[in-house]
Amino acid sequence: xKSSPVPDYRDRIPxxxxxxxxxxxxxxxxxxxxxxxxxxxxxxxxxxxxSAIAIPFLVGYLVIRSPASLRLGDAxxxxxxxxxxxxxxxxxxxxxLPHLTLSVAAATYYTLPIFITLFTAAITQSxxxxxxxxxxxxxxxxxxxxxxxxxxxxxxxxxxxxLSAMLYAVAMILTRTKCRAEHPIKLSLALNCAFVAVxxxxxxxxxxxxxxxxxxxxxxxxxAMTFSDFGxxxxxxxxxxIGSIGAAIAxxxxxxxxxxxxxxxxxxxxxxxxxxxxxxxxDALSLAGIMMIIVAGIISLRS
Numbered sequence: 001x002k003s004s005p006v007p008d009y010r011d012r013i014p015x016x017x018x019x020x021x022x023x024x025x026x027x028x029x030x031x032x033x034x035x036x037x038x039x040x041x042x043x044x045x046x047x048x049x050x051s052a053i054a055i056p057f058l059v060g061y062l063v064i065r066s067p068a069s070l071r072l073g074d075a076x077x078x079x080x081x082x083x084x085x086x087x088x089x090x091x092x093x094x095x096x097l098p099h100l101t102l103s104v105a106a107a108t109y110y111t112l113p114i115f116i117t118l119f120t121a122a123i124t125q126s127x128x129x130x131x132x133x134x135x136x137x138x139x140x141x142x143x144x145x146x147x148x149x150x151x152x153x154x155x156x157x158x159x160x161x162x163l164s165a166m167l168y169a170v171a172m173i174l175t176r177t178k179c180r181a182e183h184p185i186k187l188s189l190a191l192n193c194a195f196v197a198v199x200x201x202x203x204x205x206x207x208x209x210x211x212x213x214x215x216x217x218x219x220x221x222x223x224a225m226t227f228s229d230f231g232x233x234x235x236x237x238x239x240x241x242i243g244s245i246g247a248a249i250a251x252x253x254x255x256x257x258x259x260x261x262x263x264x265x266x267x268x269x270x271x272x273x274x275x276x277x278x279x280x281x282x283d284a285l286s287l288a289g290i291m292m293i294i295v296a297g298i299i300s301l302r303s
Contacts, residue, residue: 016254017262023246024266028106030239032273033232035097040229042220043094044206046236047087047199049225051192053237058189069183078178079187082171083194089167090195096160098217101280104146106270107290109161113260113300114139115169123173135300142292145285184248191244260301264294 034046062069073079096105114136121128128136147158179187206219214221225233250259267290274280282290 011255012253013258016250016252016259019246019253020250020259020262021265023243023250024263025269026239026242026246028102028266028269028273030236030243031093031097031106031270032102032277033236033239034094035102036277037232038094038098038217041223042203042206043091043217044199044202045222046094046233047090047195048203049230049233050236050240051195051199053234054241055189055192055196057241058185058192061185062183062189066183066185069186073182075179075182078174079182079190080194082174082179082187083191084198085167085171085174086191087194087198089164089171092160092167093164095218096157096164099157100161101282101286102274102278103267103271103280103282103290104158104286105161106267107293108143108146108158109165109168110264110267110297111139111143111162111293112165112168113297115166116172117300119169119173131299131302135296138299139293139296142289142296145289145292185245188241188244188248192240261298264297267294 037046059070093105093109100108117128117132118136120126121132143158143162175187203222206214206221209219223229271282271290274282
């Protein structure tokens with residue numbers, strides 16, 4: 001009788017690094033497009049149309065490659081909770097984009113490894129190492145430089161990507177502890193279905209509001225769309241597909257600390273898109289805060 005082949009679990013570092021860099025390139029470009037579109041589309045319209053384009057590709061992949069993944073598993077409740085946490089996370093992040101430079105929003109969000117360190121230690125009742133505490137202190141010092149909590153310089157919208165980082169940290173801990181056996185494409189499908197559901201409910205609620213209230217990126221009615229607008233939505237769908245699938249491939253084929261370090265390329269790409277698309281140039285204190293957060297995140301990952 002023939003023995004079953006042993007799965008090959010060796011790391012593929014070039015594949016993993018190249019994939020994560022391309023992934024954050026696509027995600028950061030998608031976020032720049034959302035910032036650019038925030039005066040044209042309401043956030044719920046982006047959620048529903050973008051995910052409606054992405055869902056058939058995800059379903060098609062699972063039907064062809066992993067039909068068993070389409071069945072409801074034991075972790076369906078945790079998968080729904082994870083998806084809702086991520087939807088609220090993206091709402092918080094996207095609402096900050098019209099009011100912050102891309103680089104500041106990205107850097108504040110990338111306090112994520114610090115929150116994963118803190119929340120994991122609290123849940124498992126483990127001790128944080130000296131390097132871990134150095135990362136926490138350095139990262140929050142960087143946040144203080146960006147927020148500048150005084151009467152003249154404080155930008156409350158910078159708290160939104162900070163909230164996003166907290167929510168994402170909880171979602172990722174949940175992914176590892178409760179949804180670890182789920183197919184990553186199935187998790188991506190559940191997330192996009194949650195985008196459609198939440199966006200549809202929000203749009204229905206907004207439709208009953210008075211015309212005086214229906215305004216802005218959060219409460220405005222849906223906009224009529226041209227052919228070029230659907231092209232933008234297709235690009236946003238491609239961005240979310242690359243982001244959800246590319247991250248899974250990268251972290252499956254390389255050590256998490258190494259891939260997490262290259263994940264910070266998102267901040268660099270966001271800086272480039274901010275300069276090219278919006279002529280944004282963060283001041284010296286914000287740049288110093290951004291660098292402190294990046295260094296803190298890398299230290300946190302490696303500790």
